[in-house]
Amino acid sequence: MKSLFIAGDINRIGGIEKYNRDFYSALRKTGATIVLVERRKGGILAKLSFVFRVFWKYIKERPDIIFCGHLNFSPICLALKLLFWTPYTIALYGIEIIESHGWLKRRAVLGAERVITISEYARGLILRQYPDLNERIFMLPSAVDGSVFFIKKKNQNLIDKYGIAGRPIILSLARLSTPEHKGQDRVLASLPYVLEKIPNAVYLIVGGGTDERLNAILRKHPELANSVIIAGPASNEERAEYYNLGDVYVLPSKYEGFSIVFIESLACGVPVIASDAFGCREGLLEGELGLLVPPDDLQAIANAIISILTESAHHLLFDREHLRKRTLDIYGIDAWNQRVGQLVKDLLPERRKRKLAIFMSHPIQYQAPLLGKLAKNQHFTTHTYFYWDFGVKETYEADFKRKIKWDITVLDGYQYTFLRNYSFRPSSSFWGVVNFGVVSEIFRHRYDAILVFGWAHFSNWLAMLSARLNGTRIILHGESPMNQEMRKNRGLKSLVRNMVLKNLFKHVSAFLYIGEENKKFYEHFQVPQNKLFFAPYAVDNERYFNEQKSLSVDKIVLRRSAGVAENGPVILFVGKLTEKKRPMDLLKAYEILLDSWMGGVKPVLVYVGDGPLRVDLENYVANHGLAGVSFTGFKNQLELSSYYAIADVFVLPSGLGETWGLVVNEAMCFGVPVIVSDMVGCGADIVRHGENGFVFPLGDSLKLAQYLSVMLNDEKARKNFGRRSREIIESYSQERGVKGIQEALYV
Incomplete structure (x- = not known):
């Protein structure tokens, strides 16, 4: 580890000078490379010379960390951190802590990676002014060299x-x-x-x-x-x-x-x-x-x-x-050297708090809680960059054919920046996000790693190229499941894509896989196991657990408010009414189910969502006399829980492109049995066939109808399936995702 040590004249007489002299000596004994810059006595020219020498040595040596020997020098360290994101420590001794500090020194103290101090008394003084520093204070009492100070006769x-x-x-x-x-x-x-x-x-x-x-x-x-x-x-x-x-x-x-x-x-x-x-x-x-x-x-x-x-x-x-x-x-020098050695170990690049830049297309309602949890992690810091402001303000959504804005906060609890989007037509397509600002952000802040979500945006490629040129590690969060990869066309386009991905993957430091099929996808491209880290696709489980508890009191009232018939089991679909989601497969299965229904009150089918296929679905319902089908249209995030709460079974019949299906997670948080097609990405992970639901062959409405019949005609089995859904989803949490990201960051 290369370090820059900023201090006063360490050879002068004085307690602080002696402390810094011992500290410098101990640092050298750790084997670290230490560059010392001392503040010599003198007026304004000496001060300017000192500042110049600090910056010159920094630029020349590019240290991993800066050690600051006195509060008065801390603003310089703060400036270097703001410019280059280099962490620093600061030593505080006692008398200088008593008086209130100006805003610049306060900010410098708060920005330190560690605050070194000499006693519990001094620690108390620090915490009186800076209560948030408790976990960053490192105790290092003064030392005495027994080979210099020893018993002898009077001179x-x-x-x-x-x-x-x-x-x-x-x-x-x-x-x-x-x-x-x-x-x-x-x-x-x-x-x-x-x-x-x-x-x-x-x-x-x-x-x-x-x-x-x-x-x-x-x-x-x-x-x-x-x-x-x-x-x-x-x-x-x-x-x-x-x-x-x-x-x-x-x-x-x-x-x-x-x-x-x-x-x-x-x-x-x-x-x-x-x-x-x-x-x-x-x-x-x-x-x-x-x-x-x-x-x-x-x-x-x-x-x-x-x-x-x-x-x-x-x-x-x-x-x-x-x-x-x-x-x-x-207080001997040996004990002192051991303490300084421990401090250096704590600050080593592989052990110190790391800096992670996260690049995302736009604020996503599912990811916002995860970003908040990442921001609270004690082992690293994060800053999130968005390419586009979709969902933050009203934005037109083509599939819903309307403007939408999320009704939950998606920007609280973490640091973020919206980068300027130079695209003529902002969207989630490849050229829909063109943000040249990613280059300067990566080069200026010297992050330890960047986290990029997929490779489907121009700005993601720009971020990865910049990171590669800057020596910054790349962590890739992809979704592609292997079962869908096998069904893709094997033409020239696919061949070129595979060649590009193989070359890209060679430059990626760590891969986050969301489930088993996604892991198989990376293994197919020969990504080594030591680069693979599990970070499941998850929702804010705790939020949905709490909402399930609060909404489980009176389902009749919920059904009335949702416009759903008060009697009969509820089959629920949540999502866009698009070809990818294949809502027609479910509607045909429902028709088959009704034709063979032998029970009491017939089940009802509720579509929550909107999209281009809604007209076709409504026409089918009218032409086939399916009176038990209702369409709610688009529902925002806070409205969805009421529908999960009244559901008896949840179905997601999606095809190619459904890399996971987080609505399944949401339904399982409410203890609902689930049925998915064998193309839905989450099926291999959280849908245990015969335990908490069923997996049916894509497009097979007859098989789907059979599974619906099994589920709806056996209330006891349905409750057991629902209980198992809740148990399974507890381990697919955003907390587990945070752990996977941390493991990838420190690999």
């Missing part, structure tokens, strides 16, 4: 330099800054109490910067001058010498996410006194590794110092080897 040169031989030394090593709350001023203010008990004690303050509060205290208490030494900054090489010089390390800081100076001191075997709140308490293991005091209680600070210097505190605090070992076990 005689330093003792001589400051003239402190034989004196108990109270040490604070941290940056001096008036706006910050490190606490050196409170230690100094508590010193008179300490001197009452230990007159020769000396307070050694080490650190760069200035704190006017210290000078103010010294002016107020000039008697402290001989007991206080402000030594100035210490280099990274000198820090261990100063820690070993101290007899106790004291820093009652406030708002500290985690102070690395504590564990550095402990690694040198020097006992620590820290604040009993914020990240300090957690860093000292709730007091196991040091004394905790209220940061504003001067007497408590003094008492803690006295107890250490007089060795009246717990004996383990004076066991230097124990303090060192316990500290290194938890």
Whole structure:
């Protein structure tokens, strides 16, 4: 994995600089390729130079991920993500989280793949501002290198330099800054109490910067001058010498996410006194590794110092080897490297959250719930592109001979974009969707994969070509069933088609098959098994289960409202009245059924839908005196459930072109037995012959009539069939489809 690491000057003195220095070192030990860009000190030109170098290194190296070492650099990472869809992490430490962030930094934090932080206290601060980040926070406490910070004798040169031989030394090593709350001023203010008990004690303050509060205290208490030494900054090489010089390390800081100076001191075997709140308490293991005091209680600070210097505190605090070992076990560099290694593993391209672009002809009522479920998946993100806005606004539908608009929401719960359609005659035909925008979207966003539904649109081919050129994986969702493929004409057109598909399939990374016949189709084209993933054609089962429950109260009322006779079993057909659906086969079977009907009240046949064959069907009904047949015309999505609820048997007699038949799924959700022709794609999967329905030979109205007679004359068998329909359809869910897509995305 190639990474870009953006940080301040990691060789400078400071806790954040030390954290980033250790992080950079640990990243290199993972074996990953790390490109470091540091923000050097300077004014506006230095800032511009830094931004330029970040973008230059990014374009040159094209990293898989960006590590951001400070909140201030996060807008750069956000910009790179928006431009190139490269994920990034950001480290947040404590003090910078307390204040509210501007909208740009807020958006940058929310856009991070992982937020690295150093303590539970800091985590709490983050979640206070960003509650949605809970699952993206990675805990990485600061580390101490035991080979640098270890127990040694007091440096005689330093003792001589400051003239402190034989004196108990109270040490604070941290940056001096008036706006910050490190606490050196409170230690100094508590010193008179300490001197009452230990007159020769000396307070050694080490650190760069200035704190006017210290000078103010010294002016107020000039008697402290001989007991206080402000030594100035210490280099990274000198820090261990100063820690070993101290007899106790004291820093009652406030708002500290985690102070690395504590564990550095402990690694040198020097006992620590820290604040009993914020990240300090957690860093000292709730007091196991040091004394905790209220940061504003001067007497408590003094008492803690006295107890250490007089060795009246717990004996383990004076066991230097124990303090060192316990500290290194938890905060040692080996433990740190393991944690960073785990982070890198989590962010590897094969394990991190992936980005999937979905290309569809138009919003489809059946697919909208699936898109919503995909958007909620925790393992990948999706963005859906539509070629056409059919169904969103009123659009003329030739088969229905009317304008339609879906009465259910088809755009909620997922991110989408309507691409400009350059076709002169927008439709679902090959040239009906011509969207050149797919090219820029694929190249600009660097998706991990694209999901394309079939190869019947020009824009699908354009998307697959663009993905191929951009190195983006292609996931193909097709429908073609093998049983229909075998019946197609074997002429020149078929030969050319097969050659084109064979060549296309060589460039596809994964195939989603909707059922067994569709799987056989891919196997016929020699697609290897490891590229095949099951993603069943499914409806929103939960929605239909709930509607079935709510509509099962009074079927008489439903039949009246639907205009269906109150008595007699109901045979239901739902779909377009077109040649592909073969509604005439069902009508003839119904006529045969009535001729041999021996039961009581005759069954009724309900056609829900419209289309060019409606006139022929109505004429046939009139000419043959079939009074029990009714035609409802087009019914929108929310109206269909009432018809499924009154059905006793559902029939789909379709021929070539019916690659699945989702109306069968819908009927089964209502616990209805089903009968389909042997050309209907779903027949091999969800219609179990003799269990929940029957499969009849295409066009054989006599056989269909026989199956209808068996079903309608045996109420007990019909109920058992219906119960089995409900059981079978539960495993053909959109949730299973999401799983198949996820498997294909991570193959």
